[in-house]
Amino acid sequence: MDAIAKLVSGEGSNEISSFQKCKHLLSQKARFRVREKTRAEKIKATRLSQCYNKELIGQGTFGQVYKADCKDPETGDVRKVALKKLKMENPDYGFPVTALREITLLKKLRDINIVILEDVYPSRESVKNGGKGSFYLQFEYVKHDLQGLLEKNVKFTLPHIKSIMKGVLKGVSYLHNSKVIHRDIKGANILINEHGIIKIADFGLARVIFPENELNYTTKVVTLWYRAPEILLGYSNYDYKVDVWSIGCFFYELFTGDVLFKGSNDQDQLERILEICGTPDPKIFKGFSKINEHYQKKFLENPKKGRLREHLVSKNCEFLDLDCIEFLCKLLTLEPEKRLSAYGAYDDDYFRHPPRACPPGEIPLLDKDTHEYETKQEKKKLIREKERLEKPIDKISDATNRYATQGKRNNRDSFNHYQKRRDNRDSETYQMRHKRAKHTE
């Protein structure tokens, strides 16, 4: 470095030799850096090639999630991992900001109820990937997500539900305590492992907040059905309580298997909430003066009392007893100031009343891995199958009608040919078809 300093200041008689020394030093350093870089890339590439048996388990906005077997290069042990492959749609836009958030936040957060981010590495450019490289986030693998389990109609009793709720509230309290809001709490982002331990995942929309400073946050967050009313009303200085609203909506789903506010767009979602929860009280809701002016006027001119309690009672659901309804009403309060905090909910008397939450290990879970993506795919397949089974019957009736009206024998042959072409039909459809054919003969 002395040589560089001398060179910069231009002092010393043996400048040439210093300059050469310095050049030599720098080129050595650069070569070392390149060597280090390729070594690091090799290690990362090895890490990725250590993962095999990749199976798609999630397809989100920000990329695909795979389940894979990962071999420890040192011990040779094989374990399951989840690999989130990032969508790098346009490399000119740089590294996706959502992934950057997810990585920086998850590196800091360490709790039993938060999914562990184990590693991040690039993948090589591949033809399969349109000639582009990509990035993988490697997570601990968690066997189920709650949306997948709900869609599989897994039957939970009250102690099971309470145990799940406690896990979710504990995880989210930890986040809030660390000044992080999740902003996308929903069943598909709440994972549960084979021991019944809850793991909050998907930190693509999460961020650190500073409640003491009046900052504006984007209102383009949270999946519509779980979005808090203050966000829908355009209030951008929201806080941790937006997560509590989402938790309330999800808990209702745990009890009933149904979505509480199933809006089709922002406006419809808000109308549905206001219809049942009434209008916010301007004396309680601090952000009232900052919400959409149209709504401010409407609420002042025509204040409405909420009827959430009555609405929930009318559902007549087995586990939605008065105790539970009281608790849900405290989570689904319109004014964020009056809404319970995540820790307040975790510590609520509701969990001290019998029946108590069971230990996580007693929550009944399926042997088969269950994720929202697979269950959705299975459902879609069933619908397609149903449509396929219904379709031939129409076509058959068309064919038989043609045969009956025209009275031509050769039409029957074409009908038989049509029958043969449809290879995988069940016997019931076959019988129906034969019956119809006979009937028209």
Ligand SMILES: Nc1ncnc2c1ncn2[C@@H]1O[C@H](COP(=O)(O)OP(=O)(O)OP(=O)(O)O)[C@@H](O)[C@H]1O
């Ligand atoms: N660590 C994990 N172990 C097992 N499954 C996981 C894991 N992480 C995510 N998944 C599955 O993959 C799905 C999508 O993951 P994630 O929510 O992180 O991706 P995303 O791109 O943000 O998706 P979306 O846009 O749908 O929220 C999850 O709903 C879950 O079923």
Ligand SMILES: [Mg+2]
């Ligand atoms: Mg998600």
